[in-house]
Amino acid sequence: MNSTSTASLTDLTLDAAVIGSGVGGLYALxxxxxxxxxxxxxxxxxxxxxGTWYWNRYPGCRVDxxxxxxxxxxxxxxxxxWRWSERYxxxxxxxxxxxxxxxxxxxxxxxxxxxxxxxxxxDEASALxxxxxxxxxxxxxRYIFEGVGLLSSTNLPEFPGxxxxxxxxxxxxxxxxxxxxxxxxxxxxxxxxxxxxQIITExxxxxxxxxxxxxxxxxxxxxxLSPFPADKRARMDADRQGFVDWALDSASVFGLExxxxxxxxxxxxxRERIYERxxxxxxxxxxxLETFGDIIVSKEANQTATDFIRAxxxxxxxxxxxxAKLSPQDLYAKRPLAVDGYxxxxxxxxxxxxxxxxxxxxxxxxxxxxxxxxxIAVDVIIFATGFDAVTGNYLxxxxxxxxxxRLQDKWAAGPHGFIGMTIADFPNLFxxxxxxGPFTSQPLVHEYQINWMxxxxxxxxxxxxxxxxxxxxxxxxxxxxxxxxxxxxxxxEVDSWINGANVPGKPRAAMFYMGGMAAYMxxxxxxxxxxxxxxxxx
Ligand code: N01
Numbered sequence: 001m002n003s004t005s006t007a008s009l010t011d012l013t014l015d016a017a018v019i020g021s022g023v024g025g026l027y028a029l030x031x032x033x034x035x036x037x038x039x040x041x042x043x044x045x046x047x048x049x050x051g052t053w054y055w056n057r058y059p060g061c062r063v064d065x066x067x068x069x070x071x072x073x074x075x076x077x078x079x080x081x082w083r084w085s086e087r088y089x090x091x092x093x094x095x096x097x098x099x100x101x102x103x104x105x106x107x108x109x110x111x112x113x114x115x116x117x118x119x120x121x122x123d124e125a126s127a128l129x130x131x132x133x134x135x136x137x138x139x140x141x142r143y144i145f146e147g148v149g150l151l152s153s154t155n156l157p158e159f160p161g162x163x164x165x166x167x168x169x170x171x172x173x174x175x176x177x178x179x180x181x182x183x184x185x186x187x188x189x190x191x192x193x194x195x196x197x198q199i200i201t202e203x204x205x206x207x208x209x210x211x212x213x214x215x216x217x218x219x220x221x222x223x224x225l226s227p228f229p230a231d232k233r234a235r236m237d238a239d240r241q242g243f244v245d246w247a248l249d250s251a252s253v254f255g256l257e258x259x260x261x262x263x264x265x266x267x268x269x270x271r272e273r274i275y276e277r278x279x280x281x282x283x284x285x286x287x288x289l290e291t292f293g294d295i296i297v298s299k300e301a302n303q304t305a306t307d308f309i310r311a312x313x314x315x316x317x318x319x320x321x322x323x324a325k326l327s328p329q330d331l332y333a334k335r336p337l338a339v340d341g342y343x344x345x346x347x348x349x350x351x352x353x354x355x356x357x358x359x360x361x362x363x364x365x366x367x368x369x370x371x372x373x374x375x376i377a378v379d380v381i382i383f384a385t386g387f388d389a390v391t392g393n394y395l396x397x398x399x400x401x402x403x404x405x406r407l408q409d410k411w412a413a414g415p416h417g418f419i420g421m422t423i424a425d426f427p428n429l430f431x432x433x434x435x436x437g438p439f440t441s442q443p444l445v446h447e448y449q450i451n452w453m454x455x456x457x458x459x460x461x462x463x464x465x466x467x468x469x470x471x472x473x474x475x476x477x478x479x480x481x482x483x484x485x486x487x488x489x490x491x492x493e494v495d496s497w498i499n500g501a502n503v504p505g506k507p508r509a510a511m512f513y514m515g516g517m518a519a520y521m522x523x524x525x526x527x528x529x530x531x532x533x534x535x536x537x538x
Contacts, residue, residue, distance in 0.1 A: 009112070009137040017131055017141035018042035019397070021111050022051015024147030024432035024446040026098060027072060030105050031454050032145070042107075043133070045116040049102045051149055053095040056195070058172040058382070059182070060202025061091035064194065064223055064284060064338050065441045068232045069255035071097065073244040074447055078104060080237065084228045120144060121400040122427060127466035129428065142466070143457060145450070146394060147432040150442070153392025155385050155503050157190075161363040161370075167379040169364075172199060173387070184208050185379040188354075188369055190361070192218050196384035197339045200351075210351045211376050213361065213369070216495075217328040219309045223338040224282015244444060251516030253440040254285045263292035263301035275308040284338030285441075296333060296489050306332050316343040325353055333490035335498060389497035390435050390511045391415050401426035402469070414500070414509030418475040418534065419524065421453055427469040430457075436482045438520045439498075439512040452524055456532060465537035474534040478513075486510035 015038035018028045025042050026049060032040035046054045063070050067084040082097060089097075102108050119132035128140040154173050162169060170180060172195045182203050188211040189196055189203075196212075197220055204210050232255075236243045247255045263271060271292075278287045287305075294301040310327045317323035326343060345351055359373035368378040391411060399407035402425045410416055410425070417423045420437015421430055430453045431437075432446055460468050486492060486499075492510070495501035500508050513520055527534050 009139040012139040014141040016040040016143040018145045020147035021049040028145040042111040043115045050095045050098045057175040060198035069247045087226045119398040143428045145430045148393035151387040153388040159364045164366045169381045171383040187380045188378045189382045191384035204345045213354045213356045220337045220342040221287040222282040260293040262294045263304045284336035288336045333494045334496040414507040418470045422470045424470040424472040424475045427467040435511045469536045483510045485514035
């Protein structure tokens with residue numbers, strides 16, 4: 001703990017309050033404090049930096065975006081000197097990286113850890129946000145930058161009897177820092193998304209019995225673990241800015257050669273060869289984006305991918321009935337999943353698939369999990385049940401904008417916002433990777449957005465303008481653009497966090513701009529060229 005963390009906040013008036021010290025929050029703090037010379041501080045519920053990488057310490061956790069683009073570019077020396085060990089590093093390495101960034105830039109002295117912001121109210125007279133922490137301290141800031149995490153607010157389904165369970169229950173995204181001893185234990189994992197599949201493959205060899213409670217089967221492709229590729233390193237070293245520009249000037253910013261070839265424009269043999277090559281190379285995003293350009297927009301193209309993956313499942317899983325249970329029947333239109341050896345894990349004698357769609361979980365008992373079909377005795381239950389994604393953490397902060405308008409009311413039927421960064425009637429409040437931003441990988445896009453937002457702040461400050469608000473009609477038009485774009489894809493047809501369908505009672509909504517990063521950057525450049533005509537300053 002340092003002096004800033006322990007100092008009283010009451011009566012403080014900051015230029016900028018950054019909420020969160022994950023990938024986005026750390027850079028926002030550096031940019032505001034060090035590059036712009038503002039009095040900026042960050043606030044985080046966690047005891048250290050890292051955001052998602054601070055909380056997600058579950059076994060098997062690693063980044064499934066290539067590290068080449070899962071890093072900052074703002075510090076050339078850091079970009080050059082930090083050497084990732086693997087193409088897809090483990091959580092500990094990503095967290096070490098974020099700590100190294102924070103230490104190099106001496107950011108921790110400006111971060112209040114263990115400090116949750118619970119309320120923010122706009123004060124029109126002073127053009128300041130009045131913020132309140134969970135412990136009741138109140139302070140003010142001209143600007144708020146919310147780096148609260150796209151996938152951070154946990155989704156923990158409530159099953160009756162959980163309090164009677166004699167063993168341990170953990171949500172993967174709130175994993176104890178000291179770890180959990182699973183060796184020789186009977187373990188149940190609920191959920192088979194990105195988190196569940198990493199845990200399942202990692203712990204299967206360690207535990208006595210592993211019960212995989214699957215509600216919906218998923219398409220999982222190999223990740224292709226390898227040391228950090230030397231050719232990519234050489235490219236990054238030769239031309240940092242060129243590499244970053246190349247990654248950004250794409251649809252997805254995953255550092256891939258995105259295909260524009262329609263799946264049906266090649267012969268069946270050629271398709272098979274392309275899918276097989278992608279399967280061997282690994283990478284979930286690569287399998288979806290480097291093979292063909294229309295997998296996420298054309299059902300016919302999509303089916304060629306699903307047929308290929310289902311054939312792989314049948315070839316890998318020895319028991320045909322089990323292979324059938326593991327085979328999805330819906331479209332390949334969720335956030336793609338990748339892990340090495342997932343289907344192979346189900347050939348192990350100590351792993352059992354439990355179909356909780358056929359026989360749902362009804363309770364947690366003293367000894368384990370009760371479904372409508374059976375009682376399963378376990379020592380540890382792991383919830384890999386995901387997140388109240390995109391909007392969850394924004395809505396946890398009671399946010400009151402102009403004329404007493406509550407964010408919770410404005411978003412009651414689903415989020416409403418502009419370019420993933422601002423919200424009409426909530427002046428000087430900036431979101432990092434908020435709703436209606438691009439559907440891309442994050443760190444480089446965080447940097448891009450933060451640079452853009454802070455340039456907008458600098459524009460206003462240079463003209464002595466205290467408040468920056470979004471034009472409501474422009475916001476409406478942007479939301480419609482996002483809805484139209486999403487409707488052209490297959491994502492709305494499958495339930496997942498992408499459309500809010502994973503959390504019971506959450507409004508189903510389009511929450512992303514699907515035009516791709518390159519088009520998004522052009523939109524933002526046009527706004528700058530118009531003299532920020534989409535905004536109202538006063
Ligand atoms: O969450 P998910 P996640 N009873 O929502 C099941 C990022 N991430 O944490 O499909 C039983 O994808 C649910 O079942 P169903 C990444 O962007 C990245 O795995 O709704 N089951 C599903 O199987 C990812 O997309 C990384 O029927 C229940 C699972 O829980 C995002 O986070 C690693 C249930 C939730 O899957 C979210 O991934 C980890 C219930 N009541 C995460 N409720 C990397 O970079 C939910 N489920 C590697």
